[in-house]
Amino acid sequence: MDYRKINSHIILLLIVAIAGLAIAMVGRLIVLEKGFDIGTANLTFVIILGVCLIVYLVILAALAHVIVPWIMKKLPNKKKVIPIITDNNVSNEEKRIQKSSIEDIRKDAEKRHIEKQNAEIDLFIEYTHLTMAPYVTDDELSRLDSYIEYYARKESLPDNLTPIKPKTLKNPDMFHFGWNMVHYFGYDKQDVVPWLKQIFLQLRDLEDSTIKGKLYDGQTRKYIIPNIDDIPKYLAEQNK
Structure with a gap:
């Protein structure tokens, strides 16, 4: 029991x-x-x-x-009073510390984002030099680097930019280059069409729909610049 x-x-x-x-x-x-x-x-x-x-x-x-x-x-009523934090009972010094802490977190997040984006841009520019250097002048290659950076940061291109005219490359090569860039940065594929038409002189007279339909080619390997799904992997293989 x-x-x-x-x-x-x-x-x-x-x-x-x-x-x-x-x-x-x-x-x-x-x-x-x-x-x-x-x-x-x-x-x-x-x-x-x-x-x-x-x-x-x-x-x-x-x-x-x-x-x-x-x-x-x-008996005395001993209810526990839970303090409510409001602007009235938070000192100016505490508010300043809280605001400073939030600002530090925001700045740190922005810094990490910029560092990551810079690393992505540097890697694609490395690919650009490997791919485009044999077909453009040094000045054109330098300008192409800056145009790529504008696109990566989603900034508008300069109104007075000088277009690039690669030697030997055909229109599909530049289509594929544009697709590789937008695919690498993870942007909308169709948004690269205006960028291509501004950057490459021989594409300016083409219809948007023509470029849009040929950004990716099933027979991509027969061109000088093929479509590449994985730019970091491609660079690693080329640098072996």
Whole structure:
């Protein structure tokens, strides 16, 4: 038997029952000593036991419904007050520190973004030099680097830019170069068409739809500049 499961109310009831029985027994003995018969003594025992039970119930009800609630009302109310942080209870110094912390986080995030973007641009320019250098002049290659950087940073090209005219390369080669660039930077493929028409002189008279439909070619390997899905992997293979 697990004595831990005995309820405190049961223990109290047992104590009261034992006390009531003891009082009833004493009353019965007193009645017998006075010369009354056993029946009267037993009746006295029952009456005393019943009175003890009624008294116990009355006391229990009074405690539960009157005395305990009255005591609880008299006790001090110690509710925990949770402080609410508002502009009124935050000092100017704390506000300055919070603002400074947020600014530092924002600047750090911007710095990491710029560093990542610069690394991506540098890698594609490395690919550009490997691919385009044999077919353009040094000046054209330098300008092409800057035009690529404009595109990568989503900045508008200069209105007075001088277009580039590669030697030997055919129109599909430049289409593929444009596709490689926009695919590498993860931009919308169609948005590269205006850029190609501004940068390469021989593409300026072509319809946008013509360029758009030929950015990617299934027979790409037959051209000088093929479509490349993975520029970093391509560079790693070329540098072996």
